[in-house]
Amino acid sequence: MATPADRVRVRTLIMVGGPNAGTPLGNPDWWRLLIDLFTNLVAGHGFSVGPSTATGHPPADDAPDGCRPIAEMIKAVVSAGNSGPAIPGLAAMAPDSPYLAELNGPSASTGATLFSVTxxxxxxxxxxxxxxxxxxxxxxxxxxxxxxxxxRDVGETNDLAVGVRSMSMVDNTPLPETFHLPPITGINHLTYFADADVVARLRSWLERDTH
Structure with a gap:
């Protein structure tokens, strides 16, 4: 069993859609707009986004792949009364988050080889x-x-949640290797792992570290 004295060395760190420099969608005002928009979309198109507590039915086949994770995030926000600080995982992604500043600081360096998927x-x-x-x-x-x-006057290309620049840099330094999927793939922040090319690239990076 590991003890507090044991050291774990991280050799490879792969960030998929990682908000390294934050995202404006970490602002609670955008969460509330997302709740309104998502509710209208689901009601207007009749999507089933999760098992019904009454019937236990699975999501409808015609619901987009991203419906369920968005629904779960909204449920957490609503349960917390739409209070920003009450959802630390979301609030931490705001560009001015103290947590992000700490992660990007010199003392947070792991010495690992960094990769990113955007x-x-x-x-x-x-x-x-x-x-x-x-x-x-x-x-x-x-x-x-x-x-x-x-x-935010950035006009940045994004994956639906995080800007490409934010995903491609750590502490304003470009990452050494980034796998970028062009718009033609139709992949977004919620569907990265459904893409065979993404999975293959992750495997190749991880296997590279074993040689």
């Missing part, structure tokens, strides 16, 4: 294309994300 999500550029309710769902969320980044 994407710029643009639903209308995806191939194969989105269509119907799924296109409406992703387009609405993408519009909200773009508005959040524009509000």
């Amino acid at each position: 994407t710029d999500f643009e639903p209308f550029q995806a191939d194969p294309p989105f269509s119907g309710p799924e296109l409406a769902f992703w387009t609405a969320l993408d519009t909200l994300a773009d508005a959040a980044f524009t509000s």
